[in-house]
Amino acid sequence: MSEIKHAIQDYYPSDLAHCFGCGRNNELGHGFRTGWNGDETLTVYEPPEAYTAIPGYVYGGLLASLIDCHGTGSASLALHRKQGHEPEDGVEPPRFVTAELNVQFLKPTPQHTELRVTGEVEEVHPKKFNVHTVVYANNDIVAKGLVVAAVMPDGFGKA
Amino acid sequence: MSEIKHAIQDYYPSDLAHCFGCGRNNELGHGFRTGWNGDETLTVYEPPEAYTAIPGYVYGGLLASLIDCHGTGSASLALHRKQGHEPEDGVEPPRFVTAELNVQFLKPTPQHTELRVTGEVEEVHPKKFNVHTVVYANNDIVAKGLVVAAVMPDGFGKA
Numbered sequence: 001m002s003e004i005k006h007a008i009q010d011y012y013p014s015d016l017a018h019c020f021g022c023g024r025n026n027e028l029g030h031g032f033r034t035g036w037n038g039d040e041t042l043t044v045y046e047p048p049e050a051y052t053a054i055p056g057y058v059y060g061g062l063l064a065s066l067i068d069c070h071g072t073g074s075a076s077l078a079l080h081r082k083q084g085h086e087p088e089d090g091v092e093p094p095r096f097v098t099a100e101l102n103v104q105f106l107k108p109t110p111q112h113t114e115l116r117v118t119g120e121v122e123e124v125h126p127k128k129f130n131v132h133t134v135v136y137a138n139n140d141i142v143a144k145g146l147v148v149a150a151v152m153p154d155g156f157g158k159a
Numbered sequence: 160m161s162e163i164k165h166a167i168q169d170y171y172p173s174d175l176a177h178c179f180g181c182g183r184n185n186e187l188g189h190g191f192r193t194g195w196n197g198d199e200t201l202t203v204y205e206p207p208e209a210y211t212a213i214p215g216y217v218y219g220g221l222l223a224s225l226i227d228c229h230g231t232g233s234a235s236l237a238l239h240r241k242q243g244h245e246p247e248d249g250v251e252p253p254r255f256v257t258a259e260l261n262v263q264f265l266k267p268t269p270q271h272t273e274l275r276v277t278g279e280v281e282e283v284h285p286k287k288f289n290v291h292t293v294v295y296a297n298n299d300i301v302a303k304g305l306v307v308a309a310v311m312p313d314g315f316g317k318a
Contacts, residue, residue: 020210020218028209050187051179053256054315059179060257061224068220097212098219101262108315156213156267 003044006087007033008076009069016095016152021069032066034073034119035087041074041119041131047111058109063135063143066117067103071131071147072096074119078129079151097156099128100148109135109142127151162203165246166192167235168228175254175311180228191225193232193278194246200233200278200290206270217268222294222302225276226262230290230306231255233278237288238310256315258287259307268294268301286310 009022009032017023022032034043043066051062072095080086080093087093109115116136123129133145168181168191179188193202202225210221231254239245239252246252268274274296281289292304 016213018211018214020212021220023211026209026211050185052177052182052185053179054175055177059224060260061180061220061227064223064227064260064262065218065220068223098264100264101219101223101260103223103260105257105259 004033004035004042007035008073008080008087008093009033011087011090011093012095013092019069021065022073030065030069032069032073034070034077036077037118041070041077041121043070043073043117044114045117046114049111052111056111058111058115060103060105063105063109064101064103066115067133067135067143067145068098068101068147070117070119070133071101071145072098072149074121074131074133075129075147075149078121078123082123095152096129096149097152098147099150100146102146104144105142106144107140107142109137113137163192163194163201166194167232167239167246167252168192170246170249170252171254172251178228180224181232189224189228191228191232193229193236195236196277200229200236200280202229202232202276203273204276205273208270211270212267215270217270217274219262219264222264222268223260223262225274226292226294226302226304227257227260227306229276229278229292230260230304231257231308233280233290233292234288234306234308237280237282241282254311255288255308256311257306258309259305261305263303264301265303266299266301268296272296274301
């Protein structure tokens with residue numbers, strides 16, 4: 001998983017880096033990491049054994065989680081680049097929340113296999129991005145996803 | 160969570176009860192349990208502390224997982240009832256897989272709060288059911304979901 005050298009999640013503001021999916025400050029979480037791979041985004045992950053649907057196959061909720069965090073990370077990468085930044089330049093990137101998540105499960109996803117999740121980011125509004133996602137296992141497309149990601153409002157969650 | 164006396168997942172075939180979300184044979188999983196509440200289905204769950212998005216709020220991937228398993232469980236309840244059975248009569252219920260999952264995240268979901276997930280099941284084909292789902296926290300609607308659930312094909316995952 002070191003293939004992604006500079007992940008956007010490595011640079012999220014520290015008080016917003018506790019996400020179970022992709023927060024570096026969540027010790028129990030998955031630690032998903034998303035970076036650029038040319039003009040596409042990429043997350044690479046091999047799910048732990050427990051995340052099974054039926055023995056031998058990956059749990060759909062894990063795939064949904066992976067697509068979700070990959071989506072918000074991809075949107076962050078894209079807006080950050082639009083603003084003239086790359087993850088490694090040390091500027092805090094914008095954080096996104098998921099407004100809507102859609103997952104099509106196309107094939108059973110084998111366990112003990114590295115999953116490769118790609119993203120194409122489409123700006124639909126300056127604060128709203130669609131991330132079109134494909135999940136590959138052994139070069140097979142096992143799922144497709146759409147994440148509608150919105151810039152996290154100021155004071156989000158500080159009700 | 161004992162409110163649901165007879166959950167459909169309590170009666171899934173033992174070799175198909177390892178799901179991280181709702182399998183009684185998965186010691187590390189969530190153990191979601193789904194039963195009838197009148198003509199609706201119901202899952203009740205309080206997410207553990209680690210499943211955070213940002214501190215104080217529930218991780219979207221957990222909500223997606225909850226909606227997913229609630230959806231397949233609801234479809235199983237509905238087809239089982241159509242075939243003349245209730246969970247507690249001891250007949251193995253049909254198992255479903257998720258073809259498609261859609262989640263709308265409507266409000267930040269507070270942690271340390273019991274979530275109540277309701278389902279209305281719509282048969283669109285003898286082997287395919289749409290489960291329309293609403294997630295409540297403290298009587299607020301925090302998310303809505305649609306699960307397209309299909310009867311698990313014979314030999315699923317036995318490639």
